Amino acid sequence: KAGVTQTPRYLIKTRGQQVTLSCSPISGHRSVSWYQQTPGQGLQFLFEYFSETQRNKGNFPGRFSGRQFSNSRSEMNVSTLELGDSALYLCASSLEKRESTDTQYFGPGTRLTVL
Amino acid sequence: AQSVTQLGSHVSVSEGALVLLRCNYSSSVPPYLFWYVQYPNQGLQLLLKYTSAATLVKGINGFEAEFKKSETSFHLTKPSAHMSDAAEYFCAVSGRGGADGLTFGKGTHLIIQP
Numbered sequence: 001k002a003g004v005t006q007t008p009r010y011l012i013k014t015r016g017q018q019v020t021l022s023c024s025p026i027s028g029h030r031s032v033s034w035y036q037q038t039p040g041q042g043l044q045f046l047f048e049y050f051s052e053t054q055r056n057k058g059n060f061p062g063r064f065s066g067r068q069f070s071n072s073r074s075e076m077n078v079s080t081l082e083l084g085d086s087a088l089y090l091c092a093s094s095l096e097k098r099e100s101t102d103t104q105y106f107g108p109g110t111r112l113t114v115l
Numbered sequence: 116a117q118s119v120t121q122l123g124s125h126v127s128v129s130e131g132a133l134v135l136l137r138c139n140y141s142s143s144v145p146p147y148l149f150w151y152v153q154y155p156n157q158g159l160q161l162l163l164k165y166t167s168a169a170t171l172v173k174g175i176n177g178f179e180a181e182f183k184k185s186e187t188s189f190h191l192t193k194p195s196a197h198m199s200d201a202a203e204y205f206c207a208v209s210g211r212g213g214a215d216g217l218t219f220g221k222g223t224h225l226i227i228q229p
Contacts, residue, residue: 004158033216043205045216058216090158104217106151106158 002027004093004107012113018079021110025072025093031055032074033104034066037088046089049074050096078112086114117142117208121220129228134193136223138180138206141187148189149207149217150180159205165189176200201227 005024013019025032034046045058049068066076072093078085088111092104122137140146147166151159163174170182180191189206203224207217 035216035219042221043207043217043219045218048216056216092159103161103164106160108156108158 004091004105006089006091006107006110008110009108010111010113012115013081014115015081015083017081018077019081019112020075020077021089021091021112023074023076023091023093023107025074025091026105029093029095029105030072031094031096031102032068032072033092033094034074034076035090035092036060037090037109038086043090046076081114083114085112087112117146117218119206119208119218119220121204121206121223123223124221125224125226127226127228128196130198131195134178134191134196134200134225136191136204136206136225138189138191138220139187140189140206140208142208147209148180148182149209150174150178150189150191151205151207151219153203153205153222155202162191162204196225196227198227198229201225 007022031050033048035043037043046060047057047066048055052068063079068074088109090109091107094102094104118141120139149164150162152162153159162178163172165172165182173179178193180189182189203222205222206220209217
């Protein structure tokens, strides 16, 4: 079974631009979560989607948004990019996520660099 | 609110020696605890998870962790380190009964000396 895939793997943008990252979960997984990883702040939870609905959201500004499609694929969007948005963005999928014991399987990440 | 503290941003051990990576948690509800490993330029891979079934949890690659409620700890151990264990290790906590995201520690970089 194929793992979580994320595209693109690397991205370079300039301040003020917007960016869209894509995540395809493991087949059969219905929950998709997004995390931001930076050297300073570590791994931080962005949001989680289940059945095309955002179920939970971390403490990030409204410039960060996401959505989930009927096939469980998810996208996240960052508008008006800032230098501090440079990070590795990780997507994770799990079967149901009703229970917090569900294992989250992570993709390889998209490394975003903002110049 | 939940939090995780990993003691030691870098840990160095000799090949064949015991690996001990420390994790302490804070949670207002009974926690679910996880250890993940991250190799360079890769995502996170689950090593093991605690879900209240047993306090000693065995994971992949010879790792195990023991949940100690009285110490609010979930330290990761491996009896004999291998060069391939060199990586970044993250402890994470998730609250029970909800679609909470994982709260991660800052990570511990494990260095294996030949």
